[in-house]
Amino acid sequence: MGTLTGKKVAILATNGFEESELFGPKDALEKSGADVRLISPESGKITAWKHGEWSRKIDVDVDISEAEVSDYDALMLPGGVINPDKLRRDKKAVSFVRDFMETGKPVAAICHGPQMLIEADAVKGRTMTSFFSIKKDLQNAGATWIDQEVVVDNGLITSRNPSDLEAFSSKMVEEIAEGNH
Template sequence: MAKLSNKKVAILSTHGFEEVELTEPKKALEEAGAKVDIIAPEKEDIRAWKQKDWGIAVPVDHTLEEANADDYDALMLPGGVMNPDKLRLDKNAVAFAARFFEQGKPIAAICHGPQTLIETGMLKGREMTSYPSLKTDLENAGATWTDREVVVDRGLVTSRKPDDLPAFNRKMIEEIAEGIHSSAGV
């Protein structure tokens, strides 16, 4: 597995993220040596959704108002139904995500996580996957949707569901280790 000792990764999330879709990528990134910060619209802990009820609370390192995308090497977006639906309506969250596209930095999104990316308007011509219910939304945003456990397109890593986490984490770490993708910027 690639080493990320000099990399800093932002995980953008809010209440209602799917627990394993934040905790497992965060653990994989930290085990690879990355410094990981949880970024959220709110300062208080954010609560996970675990299958059919509320799960753990995760401390927020920086609010969106405090965070600067320029300070990070990559962005990770966990899924869950509530989390990305809230983030896509937050103009600061969308702007934060868009900055990673503009700079060609790696972005990883799993399950419903790509909903926030749709709002950036920067998915045209990208190959992606997601939870199947997002297929039409992604295609309407200009992406080509495919049903595979992990898809990588110019530094953008996407996966469908928690079962895909091992493949998602491997590809996310590979892309972050590669760094800036010069053809990734929009």
């Protein structure tokens, strides 16, 4: 993995994020030297979802109402069925993702995370992957969907599910190290 010293990465999540899809990539980013900040519409702590049960908690670093795209070098969107469904109802969260995509900075999304990219109108013309159940949603929004463990399209990194986490995290670190696209 490359070095991310001096890079600041935002993770956007709320209650119901898939535990492994936040903690795994977060650990990989931090081990590579990145300064990782958890952004959420919730304050205090948010709770993970694991195997149909509420799980670990994590501290929120920045309220979405105070988050500025210019403060970050990259964005990571974990999945979970609950997490993106709740986030896409938050106008500030959707705007944050849309604004991030417009900068050309790296954006990584796994599993159901690409639902936020759909909501932000940011997938048309992109080649992506995701959890199989949102394949049609991505296609209907204008993306080309591929069943592959990790897909990179001009700084947009996507993966299908937790079994792809190693490849996802490695490619995410590599793309963030490269910088804007």
